[in-house]
C-alpha cells in the first residue's frame with residue numbers, strides 16, 4: 001500500500017522515477033547511489049558543522065568551556081565518554097543543545113508539497129498569505145498538518161492548493177523569543193532550570209518535525225555528545241594569539257562558521 005510518506009521524494013529520485021516510473025518498486029544501482037549519497041550528505045556535513053560551531057563557541061566563551069570540562073572531570077574523569085554519561089551531565093547536554101539552537105545549522109528544510117486544500121486556523125487558503133512562515137512551521141510541524149499554502153494564496157483557489165510548495169524555516173523557531181529568553185545570544189541556560197537540571201524546550205527543532213524529520217536524529221545526538229565530550233576532555237580550545245573569535249555565520253544550505261584557526265591545547269598541561 002502506498003504510505004503518506006510516498007508523497008515526498010528527493011529531486012534526484014523524482015528524476016529517476018520520471019525516466020522509469022516502475023523503478024520506484026525495487027532497488028537498483030541508481031536509487032542505491034542516491035540513497036547512500038543522501039545518507040553521507042545528510043549525516044556528515046550536518047554533524048561536523050555542529051561540532052565546528054561547538055569548538056568555535058567554546059573558544060568564544062572560555063568560562064562555558066571550563067564549566068563543561070569540570071562536569072567531564074566530575075562524571076567521566078579519564079576514561080572514554082559513554083552515551084549513558086549524558087544523563088548525569090545536564091550542563092554539557094544544555095551546551096550541546098544551545099550550540100545546535102544558536103548555530104541554526106539547517107535553517108530551512110527542503111520544499112514539501114501540499115497534498116490537498118485545507119482550512120488553516122479557521123481561514124481558507126486565500127487569506128493565508130497574511131501569516132508568517134513561522135506560524136506555518138508551528139502548525140504544520142507541531143500539529144502535524146501537512147497541507148497548506150504560503151505563497152500567492154490570494155490567487156490560488158482552495159481546490160488548487162494541492163501541490164503548493166512549502167519551505168518551513170527552522171531558524172524562526174529556534175530564535176523564537178516566546179520560547180528562548182535570549183534568542184540571539186549563546187545562553188546554555190535556555191535548557192537548564194534554576195536547579196541546574198536539563199529541561200526540554202518544544203521549540204528546539206533543529207532536526208525538523210513531523211513526517212520528514214531527520215531519521216538520523218538519535219545517531220546524531222549520540223555522535224555529538226561523544227565527540228564533543230571526548231574533545232573537551234583532552235583539549236582546551238582557544239583562539240590563536242591576537243585574533244578575535246568571529247561567530248558570524250556563512251549562510252548556505254547549512255549555516256557554517258567562517259574559516260578560522262583553532263589552538264587545541266592538550267589538557268594534561270592545564
Ligand code: HEM
Nearest residue numbers: 042043046047050106109110206207208212214215216220
Ligand atoms: C546534527 C546533525 C543533524 C542535523 C541538524 C540534521 C537535520 C536534518 C533536518 C532538518 C532534516 C529535514 C531536512 C528536510 O526536510 O529538508 C534532516 C533529514 C534527514 N537526515 Fe538529518 N540531521 C543531522 C544528522 C543526520 C545523520 C547523522 C543522519 C544519518 C546518518 C541523517 C539522516 C537524515 C536523512 C536520511 C534525512 C531525510 C529524511 C526524510 O526525508 O525522510 N541526519 N536532517
